[in-house]
Amino acid sequence: MLCLGIEATAHTVGIGIVEQNNGKCNVLSNVLKIYRPEQGGIHPREAANHHTIYIADLIKESINVANVSFSEIDLISFSKGPGLGPCLRTGATAARALSLTLDKPLIGVNHCVAHLEIGRGTLNDCNDPVLLYTSGANTQVIAFAEGRYRVFGETLDIGIGNCLDKFGRTVGLDFPCGPAIEKLAVNGKKYLDLPYTIKGMDIAFSGLLTAAEQYYRANKSLEDICYSIQETTFAALTEVTERAMAHTEKDEVLLGGGVAANKKLREMVQIMAKERGASFFVPSKDLCIDNGAMIAWLGVLMYNSGIRLKVENSFIDQRFRTDMVDVTWRD
Amino acid sequence: MTKEKIIYQGAEAKICKSKYMDFDVVKKRRIKKSYRIREIDNRLIFYRTKEESKLMTEARKFGVSVPIIFDVDTKNGIITMEFLVGKRIKDILNDLSEKERIRICKMIGESIAKLHNNNIIHGDITTSNMIYQDDRIHFIDFGLGEKNGEIEAKGVDLHVLMEAIESTHSRYSNCFDYVLEGYKNKLKNDGNLVIKKIAEIVKRGRYR
Ligand SMILES: Nc1ncnc2c1ncn2[C@@H]1O[C@H](COP(=O)(O)OP(=O)(O)O)[C@@H](O)[C@H]1O
């Protein structure tokens, strides 16, 4: 079965084509374009306009890269949410149009669950992980419990990616700032005390952000500040992930989201896993960031488990909660 | 020397059963984590051990049931406290009768209100951190707690419990409503302000 997936929840518009092979996910193509605001945060309308401009070409490109024809596609999948309304609508509209013109079934999927399923689908032995999902807006710890994917921990204020970007902007780094901060941090030597805020398995970053900006204004070395930000925020993320693993008694951990590309974060979670005797997993980078292939893959799983969606019911849901998804494809 | 037996190993601490004079005690020892740098590790272990023992002592003063603390060693991150023979709420809640469950949930809410009346934020209110004994709810594990009178802090405190109930006792998620009922009854200030805050916290987090 071939499925074409459309991702458009925020900055990224992405199209991927996957096929199921012995229960595993085989990615045939995965192309995307990222909207980068000139300054400030994301403007939902502008992002949606950006996606509208590129989406048709990306669809064609995905077909070419996968080396298939439109008539071979069996299923169209799209991100139903959570995300920004205008962006989601752009993706859903394209998906409906494709489904109607190709006369192929349509399915709407949860973006956060897709980040977890693409790990299970593409990595060997990754069966029942706790996912640490870290991106711009999202920071969540997700695991399967009592028949659903449940959020065990999440940010109480801003996502870790936004935290890094906000700090980076204040000190004049190029957007996205995560990679620049990672580079600077390598040369940091002195740890500067920063707030470390955990409540239960939830986490907060705004206090740390303010303190880090104060260090900058006080002319502390930027390298030391970046080093301290990374050590503190990533330790807190690793800790809440470990708490969720202990709580759910699981021995696999999976990373997902754009910040999962950070070497320091990977290293810390990997050490934690090793000390617990747990396995550590991270998908390839193009499958960590927002992408169409993971949307396609979750579409395959849902469709094969018997879920059907009528075009007239293909609504988007900006606040689509992870634990609202009825997980019919695993037990 | 009395022999010590590990009865629980969590993400953060090892819990050993031991003897202190003639008392049955547990020793909670916070473990070093090699994924974080020494500066952060030392700070967290010291601070949480100190804060946990301080808040427990204070909670007891205000009539909330907590284990008696016998000894605190902040340098090595060890708290020696009374061993509670009761059962964790996590392990009994799902098996209670409807009536009993409602009664227990209201009691939980009342105890949390007593903490909050005195600006004690627990920081990790889950059903694993409550032990039911002598028909009272005993609270443990205050290491993520703080003294804070703000509505925001109290809302976050209850939000943690809401998430714990949703994920661990999903069949009985109305439990949280009964907790809030007990909470409102005992809270000195307007409990509705805190409850409104919870709704706000829910919105800014995962529903975005
Ligand atoms: N005073 C005590 N009496 C009896 N059991 C305890 C006591 N303190 C802790 N425990 C047991 O150990 C477990 C973990 O202790 P806790 O303080 O919650 O540490 P953690 O931070 O690892 O959750 C508890 O869930 C409980 O089962």
Ligand SMILES: [Mg+2]
């Ligand atoms: Mg505990």
